[in-house]
Amino acid sequence: MIAVIDYGVGNLYSVEKALTAVGAEVSVTSRAEDLTSSEKIVLPGVGAFGDCMKNLEKTGLIPTILEQIKNKKPLLGICVGLQILFEGSDESPGVDGLKIFRGRVKKISAEGLKIPHMGWNKLEDFENAGIFAGLPEEVYFYFVHSYHAFPADKKIIAATTRYGEKITAGIQSGNIFATQFHPEKSGDVGLKILKNFVEL
Numbered sequence: 001m002i003a004v005i006d007y008g009v010g011n012l013y014s015v016e017k018a019l020t021a022v023g024a025e026v027s028v029t030s031r032a033e034d035l036t037s038s039e040k041i042v043l044p045g046v047g048a049f050g051d052c053m054k055n056l057e058k059t060g061l062i063p064t065i066l067e068q069i070k071n072k073k074p075l076l077g078i079c080v081g082l083q084i085l086f087e088g089s090d091e092s093p094g095v096d097g098l099k100i101f102r103g104r105v106k107k108i109s110a111e112g113l114k115i116p117h118m119g120w121n122k123l124e125d126f127e128n129a130g131i132f133a134g135l136p137e138e139v140y141f142y143f144v145h146s147y148h149a150f151p152a153d154k155k156i157i158a159a160t161t162r163y164g165e166k167i168t169a170g171i172q173s174g175n176i177f178a179t180q181f182h183p184e185k186s187g188d189v190g191l192k193i194l195k196n197f198v199e200l
Contacts, residue, residue: 002198003038005065006030008055010044011184015078018184022195032064040197041068045080049105049147050092052080062098069100069176076131076197077178082171083149085178091147100176102152108145110164116146117163121181123170126159130172131179131196139189141169141181148180 002024004015012028019026019042027034035041043065045052056062069075077085084097089105097105108117120140126132141161148167151157159170161181170179177197183190 001025001027001038002040002042003034004028004042004044005035005056005059005061007052007059007061009052009080010046010078012044014182014184015042015044018191018194019198022191022198024194024198030059030061032061035061035064035068038073040074040076040200041065042197043075043077043081043084045078045082045084046144047080048091049080049083049089049097050095052084053092053095053097056084066098066100072175074175074177074197074200076194077176078184079145079180079182082168082178082180083147085171085176086149086151089147101149101156101171101173103150105147105149107147108164108167113164116144117167118144121161121163121169123181124160124162124166125157126170127172130158130200131177131193132159132170132172133196135189135192141179141183141186141190143169143181145180 156173158172183193
């Protein structure tokens, strides 16, 4: 069973529907015991970094999430669910992230381009492994965001895209995976990402 964390943010129905479409048994939950008994965890996120962290703290799930990660349970972060894995964000000064990775989230620098970055963008520099295994050489995913992560350890960056500057589009490190784009809104290639995660 895959536990999709419900903390009052994100399009949970779309994530649940997409995971179910690739054969997963899914529980949308805010119960610590469901995270503990699950095989894998999905951490979605939509909106502001600070709001996501505030809502997540209210659930009391943060210690359980950190414990499950420490126990090597696979976790997939989506959109702001990627960003809150880091130390903090310029979007919400003074608000701590989960601090799983060192690094900070900063506003996209894209002179002459609209912010937020919204729409289909080509994935670049992705490794054919983990959740990115088996993708075609030229592949596009759906993005909606104004900020992106700058990991201190560049080795965890598993995919990038370009929108005014090079943007961190995906990370992989041990049992932790995350995408800045929305696989649940990216058609067949998005389902491939989710299927890869389910089958890890």
